[in-house]
Amino acid sequence: MRLPTLRRHDRASDWATGAVGGSAKLDRRTKRLVGRVNCGDIAVVDHMDIDRVAADSLVAAGVGAVINAKPSISGRYPNLGPEVLVSAGIVLIDEVGDEIFDRIDDGDKLRIEGGKVFRGEELLAEGRRLDAAAVAAAMAEARQGLAVQLEAFAANTMEYLNKERDLLLDGVGVPEVDTVFADRHCLIVVRGYDYKADLDVLRPYIREFKPVLVGVDGGADALVEAGYTPDLIVGDMDSASDEVLRCGAELVVHAYSDGHAPGMTRLEHLGVAAKVFPASATSEDIAMLLADEKGASMIVAVGTHATLVEFLDKGRSGMASTFLTRLRVGAKLVDAKGVSRLYRQRVPASGSFLLACSAIAGVAAAVALFTAGMSFAETGADWWDGMVSAIQRIFS
Structure with a gap:
């Protein structure tokens, strides 16, 4: 299935080692979480096989990274979410374990280096950092099932x-x-x-x-x-x-x-x-x-x-x-x-004709009012330009 082109985050990140930081927002239900995350936040989820709808929502919210307690691609079937996240330039850390929800709170300042999650200098969790190649390989394996x-x-x-x-x-x-x-x-x-x-x-x-x-x-x-x-x-x-x-x-x-x-x-x-x-x-x-x-x-x-x-x-x-x-x-x-x-909203032919006539009449009236001091050529040119503009607005 061909995925739409999604915007990438402005900041560049090195998939292997680049550090990413932000405020933690966590919820075991992804669809609840997306309602309160802000741009640059680190979303902490408990979502086996992230689907495309959840991923689209996280991308739209502008999260800087996603930390998943569960496997983002379990191999049961080729779910589309991880590919959406990675294509959007969002860091995805996989399978950090359920304990992450006991170790952090909303608003904690986190830092991700490689597959490790830190709060200050404290190592909170470690998982697998998924890049495009890893997602593609997992998707290929999942298609076999x-x-x-x-x-x-x-x-x-x-x-x-x-x-x-x-x-x-x-x-x-x-x-x-x-x-x-x-x-x-x-x-x-x-x-x-x-x-x-x-x-x-x-x-x-x-x-x-x-x-x-x-x-x-x-x-x-x-x-x-x-x-x-x-x-x-x-x-x-x-x-x-x-x-x-x-x-x-x-x-x-x-x-x-x-x-x-x-x-x-x-x-x-x-x-x-x-x-x-x-x-x-x-x-x-x-x-x-x-x-x-x-x-x-x-x-x-x-x-x-x-x-x-x-x-x-x-x-x-x-x-x-x-x-x-x-x-x-x-x-x-x-x-x-x-x-x-x-479905196309159509203006009936008779209505289009009447609208065009009205527009032409309005332009002609305006020309009649403002011809004083203008040459016939200048008046005619202005009249013609106004008529063309009016008709273009009707049919645009």
Whole structure:
């Protein structure tokens, strides 16, 4: 899979021995951590097989280095995250051990030399410093195990079908919601691959069709950052900000199949009400199932997972629901990248003609008012330049 070109950090670093320093920010959940790291910080994570979404978020935050307690590439499958980090010039220290979380606190000033992590002169941990060659070699080795992962993915898919067939076939368990989906387009936003670019391209579509706006966890923040207010927020409620959860959107908490919903604790603390949707699927999948069950005429997905490589890159069995969800939703589902290619906001020919005539008339009137003291040639040249500029603005 061809990765996008990512910006490199301004400072150069020697991959083998160059020292990198910064303030530590640590969290065992990478998606929680990215919300509070600053440019130049050293992110300390506990993330086996770093996926591309997590890596993109760390690059966007501008971290100077990533220290991982776990293997960044375990060899189970060719996960894309480490390649993204290394390509962006971010130092990646691998497998330093779980003890790192007991030895440092947020804000500690760390220094990385080679694969060693120091606080002052104290050696805190030592791991393997991954460079581009090491990542490429690990990825090549991981691809050899892809067949095993594909078999596991198929088995998980069948297990999910047996467990959730009533939900998939008859919509059993989908909660009643106040948001009206019937005969409307629905835009579901996940903070995944290229979500910012897709949202930007879809502005004319959103303006014209006014779809129901659904944010999946951090996707709700993505909508707000883009200038929109979500109608519905679906998910575990662990990565959406407090401010967005209080924005007035209807909330649907993703619960385990037994009904236990850890996200409700946070919402109760915030004083906001929510419905519960128990399912073993991913949050993005239950958002699609909900929209489909409530009668949405089209579902446009931003930042969701669409290819086998992306499914495996998430590295968890819950992604098995994704394949069956797409079969269930069927032709209603359109990936945002497809919409951006197919959808073009067009001005009708008659409207274009009237706009051009209005522009020409305005320029002509301006020329008539300011011809005093000007020669006919000068007036004609100015009139022509103004008319061309006006028409170019209309069609640009």
